[in-house]
Amino acid sequence: MARQVSESTIRRLSLYLHSLEELEGEGVETVSSGDLAQRGGTTAAQVRKDLSHFGSFGKRGLGYEVAELRKELREILGVGRKWQVGLVGAGRIGSALFEYGGFRRWGFEIVTVLDTDPGKVGQCWGGVEIRHADELEEAIREADVEMLILAVPASAAQEVLDRAVDVGVRGILNFAPTQLRVPPGVSLQDVNMVMELEALSFALTHDGEGG
Amino acid sequence: MARQVSESTIRRLSLYLHSLEELEGEGVETVSSGDLAQRGGTTAAQVRKDLSHFGSFGKRGLGYEVAELRKELREILGVGRKWQVGLVGAGRIGSALFEYGGFRRWGFEIVTVLDTDPGKVGQCWGGVEIRHADELEEAIREADVEMLILAVPASAAQEVLDRAVDVGVRGILNFAPTQLRVPPGVSLQDVNMVMELEALSFALTHDGEGG
DNA sequence: TTGTGTGAATCCCTTCACAGCG
DNA sequence: CGCTGTGAAGGGATTCACACAA
Numbered sequence: 041m042a043r044q045v046s047e048s049t050i051r052r053l054s055l056y057l058h059s060l061e062e063l064e065g066e067g068v069e070t071v072s073s074g075d076l077a078q079r080g081g082t083t084a085a086q087v088r089k090d091l092s093h094f095g096s097f098g099k100r101g102l103g104y105e106v107a108e109l110r111k112e113l114r115e116i117l118g119v120g121r122k123w124q125v126g127l128v129g130a131g132r133i134g135s136a137l138f139e140y141g142g143f144r145r146w147g148f149e150i151v152t153v154l155d156t157d158p159g160k161v162g163q164c165w166g167g168v169e170i171r172h173a174d175e176l177e178e179a180i181r182e183a184d185v186e187m188l189i190l191a192v193p194a195s196a197a198q199e200v201l202d203r204a205v206d207v208g209v210r211g212i213l214n215f216a217p218t219q220l221r222v223p224p225g226v227s228l229q230d231v232n233m234v235m236e237l238e239a240l241s242f243a244l245t246h247d248g249e250g251g
Numbered sequence: 252m253a254r255q256v257s258e259s260t261i262r263r264l265s266l267y268l269h270s271l272e273e274l275e276g277e278g279v280e281t282v283s284s285g286d287l288a289q290r291g292g293t294t295a296a297q298v299r300k301d302l303s304h305f306g307s308f309g310k311r312g313l314g315y316e317v318a319e320l321r322k323e324l325r326e327i328l329g330v331g332r333k334w335q336v337g338l339v340g341a342g343r344i345g346s347a348l349f350e351y352g353g354f355r356r357w358g359f360e361i362v363t364v365l366d367t368d369p370g371k372v373g374q375c376w377g378g379v380e381i382r383h384a385d386e387l388e389e390a391i392r393e394a395d396v397e398m399l400i401l402a403v404p405a406s407a408a409q410e411v412l413d414r415a416v417d418v419g420v421r422g423i424l425n426f427a428p429t430q431l432r433v434p435p436g437v438s439l440q441d442v443n444m445v446m447e448l449e450a451l452s453f454a455l456t457h458d459g460e461g462g
Numbered sequence: 463t464t465g466t467g468t469g470a471a472t473c474c475c476t477t478c479a480c481a482g483c484g
Numbered sequence: 485c486g487c488t489g490t491g492a493a494g495g496g497a498t499t500c501a502c503a504c505a506a
Binding site: 046085 | 474476477483
Protein backbone atom coordinates (compact mmCIF):
# COMPACT_ATOMS: atom_id res chain seq x y z
CA MET A 41 0.00 0.00 0.00
CA ALA A 42 1.72 3.07 -1.27
CA ARG A 43 2.60 5.82 1.17
CA GLN A 44 4.58 7.87 -1.30
CA VAL A 45 1.71 10.07 -2.37
CA SER A 46 1.77 13.77 -3.04
CA GLU A 47 0.70 16.57 -0.73
CA SER A 48 -2.18 17.32 -3.04
CA THR A 49 -3.44 13.75 -2.92
CA ILE A 50 -3.53 13.88 0.87
CA ARG A 51 -5.37 17.20 0.81
CA ARG A 52 -7.93 15.70 -1.53
CA LEU A 53 -8.32 12.61 0.62
CA SER A 54 -9.23 14.91 3.49
CA LEU A 55 -11.80 16.59 1.30
CA TYR A 56 -13.30 13.26 0.31
CA LEU A 57 -13.52 12.23 3.93
CA HIS A 58 -15.29 15.41 4.90
CA SER A 59 -17.69 15.01 2.00
CA LEU A 60 -18.42 11.47 3.07
CA GLU A 61 -19.21 12.59 6.61
CA GLU A 62 -21.68 15.06 5.18
CA LEU A 63 -23.21 12.45 2.92
CA GLU A 64 -23.57 10.05 5.81
CA GLY A 65 -25.33 12.77 7.76
CA GLU A 66 -27.71 13.17 4.86
CA GLY A 67 -28.45 9.47 4.87
CA VAL A 68 -26.81 8.78 1.53
CA GLU A 69 -25.52 5.22 1.29
CA THR A 70 -23.68 5.12 -2.00
CA VAL A 71 -21.54 7.54 -4.03
CA SER A 72 -19.82 7.41 -7.36
CA SER A 73 -16.41 8.92 -8.02
CA GLY A 74 -18.24 11.56 -10.03
CA ASP A 75 -20.36 12.61 -7.05
CA LEU A 76 -17.33 12.85 -4.80
CA ALA A 77 -15.44 14.75 -7.45
CA GLN A 78 -18.15 17.35 -7.72
CA ARG A 79 -18.21 17.92 -3.98
CA GLY A 80 -14.45 18.17 -3.82
CA GLY A 81 -13.97 20.32 -6.89
CA THR A 82 -11.98 17.73 -8.78
CA THR A 83 -12.57 15.02 -11.40
CA ALA A 84 -13.90 11.49 -11.25
CA ALA A 85 -10.67 10.08 -12.63
CA GLN A 86 -8.74 11.95 -9.98
CA VAL A 87 -10.85 10.51 -7.20
CA ARG A 88 -10.37 6.97 -8.47
CA LYS A 89 -6.65 7.47 -8.95
CA ASP A 90 -6.26 8.93 -5.47
CA LEU A 91 -8.03 6.00 -3.91
CA SER A 92 -6.21 3.46 -6.06
CA HIS A 93 -2.98 4.23 -4.21
CA PHE A 94 -4.43 2.57 -1.16
CA GLY A 95 -6.68 -0.20 -2.43
CA SER A 96 -9.91 -0.97 -4.22
CA PHE A 97 -12.85 0.23 -2.23
CA GLY A 98 -15.59 0.46 -4.83
CA LYS A 99 -17.94 -1.86 -6.63
CA ARG A 100 -17.89 -1.67 -10.41
CA GLY A 101 -21.14 -0.43 -11.76
CA LEU A 102 -22.27 0.74 -8.33
CA GLY A 103 -19.79 3.11 -6.78
CA TYR A 104 -18.64 3.30 -3.17
CA GLU A 105 -20.48 2.55 0.03
CA VAL A 106 -20.36 5.78 2.00
CA ALA A 107 -19.88 4.19 5.40
CA GLU A 108 -17.20 1.82 4.21
CA LEU A 109 -15.19 4.34 2.23
CA ARG A 110 -15.39 6.76 5.13
CA LYS A 111 -13.96 4.12 7.42
CA GLU A 112 -11.17 3.33 4.98
CA LEU A 113 -10.29 6.98 4.54
CA ARG A 114 -10.18 7.52 8.27
CA GLU A 115 -7.77 4.62 8.45
CA ILE A 116 -5.65 5.92 5.59
CA LEU A 117 -5.43 9.43 7.04
CA GLY A 118 -4.77 8.03 10.47
CA VAL A 119 -7.73 9.76 12.06
CA GLY A 120 -9.46 6.61 13.24
CA ARG A 121 -8.03 7.41 16.65
CA LYS A 122 -7.48 10.34 19.00
CA TRP A 123 -4.43 12.52 18.67
CA GLN A 124 -2.98 14.35 21.65
CA VAL A 125 -2.12 17.87 20.60
CA GLY A 126 -0.13 20.50 22.44
CA LEU A 127 -0.70 24.20 21.98
CA VAL A 128 2.11 26.67 22.53
CA GLY A 129 1.00 30.27 22.65
CA ALA A 130 -2.16 31.32 24.43
CA GLY A 131 -2.56 34.64 22.65
CA ARG A 132 -5.20 35.65 20.14
CA ILE A 133 -4.60 32.87 17.69
CA GLY A 134 -3.92 30.27 20.34
CA SER A 135 -7.14 30.96 22.19
CA ALA A 136 -9.15 31.07 18.98
CA LEU A 137 -7.75 27.68 18.03
CA PHE A 138 -8.37 26.25 21.46
CA GLU A 139 -11.98 27.33 21.54
CA TYR A 140 -12.61 26.19 18.00
CA GLY A 141 -14.62 23.03 18.52
CA GLY A 142 -13.70 21.52 15.18
CA PHE A 143 -10.48 19.96 16.35
CA ARG A 144 -11.98 17.81 19.03
CA ARG A 145 -14.83 16.80 16.79
CA TRP A 146 -12.27 15.40 14.34
CA GLY A 147 -10.23 13.61 16.96
CA PHE A 148 -7.57 16.20 17.71
CA GLU A 149 -7.60 16.98 21.40
CA ILE A 150 -5.62 19.84 22.83
CA VAL A 151 -4.31 18.32 26.03
CA THR A 152 -1.83 20.94 27.10
CA VAL A 153 -1.43 24.69 26.68
CA LEU A 154 1.76 26.59 27.25
CA ASP A 155 2.65 30.26 27.36
CA THR A 156 5.28 32.54 28.85
CA ASP A 157 2.96 35.32 29.98
CA PRO A 158 2.77 35.22 33.80
CA GLY A 159 -0.71 36.66 33.57
CA LYS A 160 -1.85 33.62 31.65
CA VAL A 161 0.10 30.83 33.32
CA GLY A 162 -2.11 29.16 35.90
CA GLN A 163 -5.36 30.04 34.16
CA CYS A 164 -7.65 27.19 33.25
CA TRP A 165 -9.16 26.79 29.81
CA GLY A 166 -11.93 24.23 29.91
CA GLY A 167 -10.13 21.98 32.29
CA VAL A 168 -6.68 22.52 30.81
CA GLU A 169 -4.31 24.53 32.93
CA ILE A 170 -1.96 26.86 31.13
CA ARG A 171 1.59 26.00 32.06
CA HIS A 172 4.73 28.00 31.64
CA ALA A 173 6.59 27.31 28.41
CA ASP A 174 9.66 26.50 30.48
CA GLU A 175 7.90 23.27 31.35
CA LEU A 176 7.46 22.34 27.69
CA GLU A 177 9.33 19.07 27.93
CA GLU A 178 7.52 17.83 31.04
CA ALA A 179 4.15 18.89 29.66
CA ILE A 180 4.73 17.06 26.39
CA ARG A 181 5.86 13.91 28.14
CA GLU A 182 3.12 13.91 30.74
CA ALA A 183 0.33 14.45 28.23
CA ASP A 184 1.82 12.18 25.56
CA VAL A 185 1.74 14.97 23.03
CA GLU A 186 2.45 13.89 19.46
CA MET A 187 1.59 17.05 17.55
CA LEU A 188 2.26 20.63 18.45
CA ILE A 189 0.47 23.76 17.35
CA LEU A 190 2.83 26.71 17.30
CA ALA A 191 1.01 29.97 17.90
CA VAL A 192 3.99 31.93 19.17
CA PRO A 193 5.86 34.92 17.79
CA ALA A 194 8.17 34.16 14.90
CA SER A 195 11.20 34.87 17.04
CA ALA A 196 10.36 32.06 19.47
CA ALA A 197 9.09 29.45 17.05
CA GLN A 198 12.30 27.65 16.11
CA GLU A 199 13.44 27.25 19.69
CA VAL A 200 10.11 25.82 20.80
CA LEU A 201 10.10 23.51 17.82
CA ASP A 202 13.59 22.21 18.53
CA ARG A 203 12.80 21.52 22.15
CA ALA A 204 9.57 19.76 21.28
CA VAL A 205 11.25 17.61 18.67
CA ASP A 206 13.90 16.66 21.19
CA VAL A 207 11.27 15.10 23.41
CA GLY A 208 9.56 13.21 20.63
CA VAL A 209 7.06 15.45 18.85
CA ARG A 210 7.00 14.57 15.17
CA GLY A 211 4.23 16.80 13.82
CA ILE A 212 4.16 20.60 13.87
CA LEU A 213 1.41 22.95 12.78
CA ASN A 214 3.03 26.36 12.55
CA PHE A 215 1.20 29.68 12.60
CA ALA A 216 4.31 31.79 13.09
CA PRO A 217 5.18 33.69 9.92
CA THR A 218 8.67 32.29 9.60
CA GLN A 219 10.38 29.49 7.76
CA LEU A 220 11.16 26.74 10.24
CA ARG A 221 13.63 23.93 9.91
CA VAL A 222 12.69 20.41 10.96
CA PRO A 223 14.91 17.35 11.14
CA PRO A 224 14.11 14.35 8.94
CA GLY A 225 11.18 12.33 10.16
CA VAL A 226 9.36 15.37 11.50
CA SER A 227 6.45 16.85 9.55
CA LEU A 228 5.73 20.53 9.35
CA GLN A 229 2.62 22.28 8.09
CA ASP A 230 2.59 26.03 7.75
CA VAL A 231 -0.41 28.30 7.94
CA ASN A 232 0.47 31.81 6.84
CA MET A 233 -2.49 34.07 6.46
CA VAL A 234 -0.52 36.92 4.95
CA MET A 235 0.68 34.64 2.18
CA GLU A 236 -2.89 33.61 1.45
CA LEU A 237 -3.87 37.24 1.09
CA GLU A 238 -0.85 37.83 -1.11
CA ALA A 239 -2.02 35.04 -3.38
CA LEU A 240 -5.35 36.83 -3.67
CA SER A 241 -3.54 40.07 -4.29
CA PHE A 242 -1.61 38.48 -7.13
CA ALA A 243 -4.73 37.01 -8.67
CA LEU A 244 -6.64 40.29 -8.46
CA THR A 245 -3.72 42.28 -9.77
CA HIS A 246 -3.12 40.11 -12.81
CA ASP A 247 -6.73 39.33 -13.41
CA GLY A 248 -7.90 39.99 -16.93
CA GLU A 249 -4.38 40.35 -18.28
CA GLY A 250 -2.59 38.25 -20.84
CA GLY A 251 -5.51 36.39 -22.43
CA MET B 252 5.22 39.12 -18.70
CA ALA B 253 3.67 35.80 -17.95
CA ARG B 254 0.78 35.67 -15.52
CA GLN B 255 0.01 32.02 -16.07
CA VAL B 256 2.14 30.76 -13.23
CA SER B 257 1.32 27.99 -10.80
CA GLU B 258 -0.03 28.33 -7.29
CA SER B 259 3.27 27.02 -5.96
CA THR B 260 5.25 29.64 -7.80
CA ILE B 261 3.14 32.38 -6.25
CA ARG B 262 3.55 30.88 -2.81
CA ARG B 263 7.29 30.85 -3.30
CA LEU B 264 7.33 34.43 -4.54
CA SER B 265 5.68 35.40 -1.26
CA LEU B 266 8.37 33.53 0.62
CA TYR B 267 11.11 35.27 -1.32
CA LEU B 268 9.53 38.63 -0.61
CA HIS B 269 9.34 37.93 3.10
CA SER B 270 12.96 36.76 3.11
CA LEU B 271 14.00 39.92 1.33
CA GLU B 272 12.25 42.07 3.91
CA GLU B 273 14.20 40.25 6.60
CA LEU B 274 17.45 40.64 4.72
CA GLU B 275 16.81 44.34 4.24
CA GLY B 276 16.22 44.63 7.98
CA GLU B 277 19.56 42.96 8.53
CA GLY B 278 21.23 45.46 6.27
CA VAL B 279 22.11 42.92 3.58
CA GLU B 280 22.37 44.52 0.15
CA THR B 281 22.86 41.61 -2.20
CA VAL B 282 21.63 38.01 -2.39
CA SER B 283 22.23 35.14 -4.71
CA SER B 284 19.54 32.72 -5.82
CA GLY B 285 21.24 30.17 -3.59
CA ASP B 286 20.87 32.35 -0.50
CA LEU B 287 17.20 32.96 -1.21
CA ALA B 288 16.67 29.29 -1.90
CA GLN B 289 18.09 28.32 1.45
CA ARG B 290 15.84 30.75 3.31
CA GLY B 291 12.80 29.57 1.39
CA GLY B 292 13.50 25.87 1.54
CA THR B 293 13.87 25.47 -2.21
CA THR B 294 16.65 25.38 -4.81
CA ALA B 295 18.66 28.03 -6.58
CA ALA B 296 17.41 26.90 -9.97
CA GLN B 297 13.86 27.14 -8.72
CA VAL B 298 14.35 30.70 -7.54
CA ARG B 299 15.79 31.76 -10.87
CA LYS B 300 13.08 29.99 -12.81
CA ASP B 301 10.34 31.55 -10.68
CA LEU B 302 11.73 35.02 -11.23
CA SER B 303 12.35 34.44 -14.92
CA HIS B 304 8.61 34.34 -15.51
CA PHE B 305 8.49 38.04 -14.76
CA GLY B 306 11.77 39.44 -15.96
CA SER B 307 15.52 39.55 -15.33
CA PHE B 308 16.27 41.17 -12.05
CA GLY B 309 19.77 39.95 -11.27
CA LYS B 310 23.30 40.72 -12.33
CA ARG B 311 25.36 37.82 -13.60
CA GLY B 312 28.17 36.99 -11.28
CA LEU B 313 26.74 39.17 -8.53
CA GLY B 314 23.21 38.16 -7.66
CA TYR B 315 20.25 40.36 -6.86
CA GLU B 316 20.05 43.71 -5.16
CA VAL B 317 17.86 43.16 -2.14
CA ALA B 318 16.05 46.49 -2.31
CA GLU B 319 15.41 46.25 -6.01
CA LEU B 320 14.21 42.66 -6.05
CA ARG B 321 11.98 43.39 -3.09
CA LYS B 322 10.40 46.24 -4.98
CA GLU B 323 9.89 44.10 -8.06
CA LEU B 324 8.34 41.30 -6.06
CA ARG B 325 5.97 43.69 -4.34
CA GLU B 326 4.93 44.87 -7.76
CA ILE B 327 4.51 41.34 -9.08
CA LEU B 328 2.46 40.22 -6.11
CA GLY B 329 0.42 43.39 -6.23
CA VAL B 330 1.25 44.37 -2.66
CA GLY B 331 2.85 47.68 -3.53
CA ARG B 332 -0.43 49.27 -2.48
CA LYS B 333 -3.07 49.06 0.23
CA TRP B 334 -5.89 46.55 -0.04
CA GLN B 335 -9.25 47.18 1.59
CA VAL B 336 -10.37 43.99 3.28
CA GLY B 337 -13.74 43.14 4.77
CA LEU B 338 -14.18 40.70 7.62
CA VAL B 339 -17.39 38.74 8.02
CA GLY B 340 -17.71 36.96 11.32
CA ALA B 341 -16.61 38.56 14.58
CA GLY B 342 -16.33 35.33 16.54
CA ARG B 343 -13.19 33.65 17.83
CA ILE B 344 -11.40 33.40 14.54
CA GLY B 345 -12.64 36.73 13.27
CA SER B 346 -11.44 38.62 16.30
CA ALA B 347 -8.12 36.83 16.33
CA LEU B 348 -7.61 37.78 12.71
CA PHE B 349 -8.63 41.35 13.32
CA GLU B 350 -6.26 41.81 16.19
CA TYR B 351 -3.42 40.14 14.37
CA GLY B 352 -1.24 43.06 13.40
CA GLY B 353 0.41 41.27 10.51
CA PHE B 354 -2.23 42.11 7.97
CA ARG B 355 -1.95 45.84 8.26
CA ARG B 356 1.82 45.68 8.32
CA TRP B 357 1.69 43.98 4.91
CA GLY B 358 -0.81 46.38 3.41
CA PHE B 359 -4.06 44.54 4.07
CA GLU B 360 -6.36 46.77 6.04
CA ILE B 361 -9.56 45.47 7.56
CA VAL B 362 -11.92 48.34 6.91
CA THR B 363 -15.24 46.79 7.82
CA VAL B 364 -16.43 44.04 10.16
CA LEU B 365 -19.78 42.33 9.94
CA ASP B 366 -21.65 39.89 12.15
CA THR B 367 -25.19 38.79 12.87
CA ASP B 368 -24.89 38.61 16.65
CA PRO B 369 -26.90 41.52 18.13
CA GLY B 370 -24.55 41.49 21.09
CA LYS B 371 -21.66 42.31 18.80
CA VAL B 372 -23.25 44.66 16.28
CA GLY B 373 -22.52 48.23 17.29
CA GLN B 374 -19.31 47.39 19.14
CA CYS B 375 -16.19 49.17 18.02
CA TRP B 376 -12.97 47.37 17.31
CA GLY B 377 -10.11 49.83 17.06
CA GLY B 378 -12.16 52.41 15.27
CA VAL B 379 -14.12 49.97 13.14
CA GLU B 380 -17.76 49.58 14.05
CA ILE B 381 -19.21 46.12 13.73
CA ARG B 382 -22.21 46.26 11.42
CA HIS B 383 -24.98 43.78 10.93
CA ALA B 384 -24.36 41.29 8.16
CA ASP B 385 -27.63 42.36 6.59
CA GLU B 386 -25.79 45.51 5.55
CA LEU B 387 -23.09 43.55 3.75
CA GLU B 388 -23.68 45.16 0.39
CA GLU B 389 -23.69 48.73 1.70
CA ALA B 390 -20.65 48.10 3.87
CA ILE B 391 -18.68 46.66 0.96
CA ARG B 392 -19.57 49.53 -1.32
CA GLU B 393 -18.95 52.24 1.24
CA ALA B 394 -15.56 50.92 2.26
CA ASP B 395 -14.48 49.91 -1.25
CA VAL B 396 -13.82 46.37 -0.11
CA GLU B 397 -12.00 44.23 -2.67
CA MET B 398 -11.22 41.15 -0.58
CA LEU B 399 -13.34 39.42 1.99
CA ILE B 400 -12.29 37.24 4.88
CA LEU B 401 -14.97 34.68 5.67
CA ALA B 402 -14.90 33.67 9.32
CA VAL B 403 -18.50 32.51 9.52
CA PRO B 404 -20.06 29.10 10.12
CA ALA B 405 -19.95 26.75 7.16
CA SER B 406 -23.70 26.98 6.75
CA ALA B 407 -23.60 30.72 6.09
CA ALA B 408 -20.44 30.94 4.00
CA GLN B 409 -21.81 30.37 0.51
CA GLU B 410 -24.59 32.90 0.90
CA VAL B 411 -22.25 35.60 2.17
CA LEU B 412 -19.84 34.84 -0.63
CA ASP B 413 -22.52 35.10 -3.30
CA ARG B 414 -23.78 38.40 -1.98
CA ALA B 415 -20.27 39.82 -1.75
CA VAL B 416 -19.41 38.72 -5.27
CA ASP B 417 -22.59 40.34 -6.52
CA VAL B 418 -21.36 43.71 -5.30
CA GLY B 419 -17.91 43.34 -6.77
CA VAL B 420 -15.66 41.44 -4.37
CA ARG B 421 -13.24 39.30 -6.36
CA GLY B 422 -11.04 37.78 -3.66
CA ILE B 423 -12.17 35.52 -0.84
CA LEU B 424 -10.17 34.10 2.04
CA ASN B 425 -12.31 31.37 3.51
CA PHE B 426 -11.94 29.92 7.01
CA ALA B 427 -15.25 28.04 6.96
CA PRO B 428 -14.69 24.30 6.66
CA THR B 429 -16.75 23.87 3.52
CA GLN B 430 -16.15 23.71 -0.20
CA LEU B 431 -17.32 26.98 -1.71
CA ARG B 432 -18.17 27.73 -5.31
CA VAL B 433 -16.97 30.93 -6.93
CA PRO B 434 -17.84 32.27 -10.38
CA PRO B 435 -15.06 32.74 -12.92
CA GLY B 436 -12.90 35.76 -12.28
CA VAL B 437 -13.20 35.42 -8.53
CA SER B 438 -10.33 33.95 -6.50
CA LEU B 439 -10.79 31.76 -3.48
CA GLN B 440 -8.23 30.71 -0.89
CA ASP B 441 -9.15 28.19 1.74
CA VAL B 442 -7.66 27.83 5.18
CA ASN B 443 -8.76 24.63 6.83
CA MET B 444 -6.97 23.87 10.03
CA VAL B 445 -8.47 20.42 10.44
CA MET B 446 -7.12 19.43 7.05
CA GLU B 447 -3.67 20.60 8.06
CA LEU B 448 -3.81 18.43 11.15
CA GLU B 449 -5.04 15.53 9.05
CA ALA B 450 -2.01 15.95 6.80
CA LEU B 451 0.16 15.65 9.90
CA SER B 452 -1.85 12.66 11.01
CA PHE B 453 -1.23 10.98 7.67
CA ALA B 454 2.48 11.70 7.81
CA LEU B 455 2.83 10.44 11.37
CA THR B 456 0.76 7.36 10.68
CA HIS B 457 2.69 6.28 7.61
CA ASP B 458 6.03 7.43 8.86
CA GLY B 459 8.72 4.80 8.71
CA GLU B 460 6.68 2.49 6.50
CA GLY B 461 7.43 1.28 3.03
CA GLY B 462 11.08 2.39 2.75
C1' DT C 463 35.65 33.30 -11.46
C1' DT C 464 31.01 33.87 -9.94
C1' DG C 465 26.22 33.49 -10.48
C1' DT C 466 22.31 34.65 -13.74
C1' DG C 467 19.05 33.31 -17.38
C1' DT C 468 17.29 29.63 -20.06
C1' DG C 469 16.62 25.76 -23.34
C1' DA C 470 16.64 20.67 -22.71
C1' DA C 471 15.86 16.75 -20.08
C1' DT C 472 13.55 14.69 -16.43
C1' DC C 473 10.18 13.72 -13.29
C1' DC C 474 5.70 13.69 -11.46
C1' DC C 475 0.86 14.53 -11.58
C1' DT C 476 -3.27 14.64 -14.07
C1' DT C 477 -6.20 13.11 -17.71
C1' DC C 478 -7.59 9.78 -21.01
C1' DA C 479 -9.48 5.64 -22.44
C1' DC C 480 -10.87 1.24 -21.91
C1' DA C 481 -10.87 -3.54 -20.05
C1' DG C 482 -13.38 -5.83 -16.66
C1' DC C 483 -16.64 -6.75 -13.15
C1' DG C 484 -21.15 -6.39 -11.01
C1' DC D 485 -25.55 -1.16 -18.96
C1' DG D 486 -22.83 1.75 -15.22
C1' DC D 487 -18.89 2.65 -12.87
C1' DT D 488 -14.50 1.16 -11.04
C1' DG D 489 -9.55 0.36 -11.47
C1' DT D 490 -5.54 1.15 -14.15
C1' DG D 491 -2.04 1.21 -17.84
C1' DA D 492 -0.83 4.75 -21.29
C1' DA D 493 -0.63 9.39 -22.86
C1' DG D 494 -0.21 14.05 -22.04
C1' DG D 495 1.06 18.24 -19.77
C1' DG D 496 3.40 20.95 -16.20
C1' DA D 497 6.68 21.76 -13.05
C1' DT D 498 11.34 20.94 -11.39
C1' DT D 499 16.04 20.05 -12.24
C1' DC D 500 20.05 20.04 -15.11
C1' DA D 501 23.63 22.08 -17.55
C1' DC D 502 25.74 25.56 -19.82
C1' DA D 503 26.24 29.94 -22.51
C1' DC D 504 26.94 34.40 -21.20
C1' DA D 505 27.72 38.66 -18.69
C1' DA D 506 30.04 41.23 -14.90
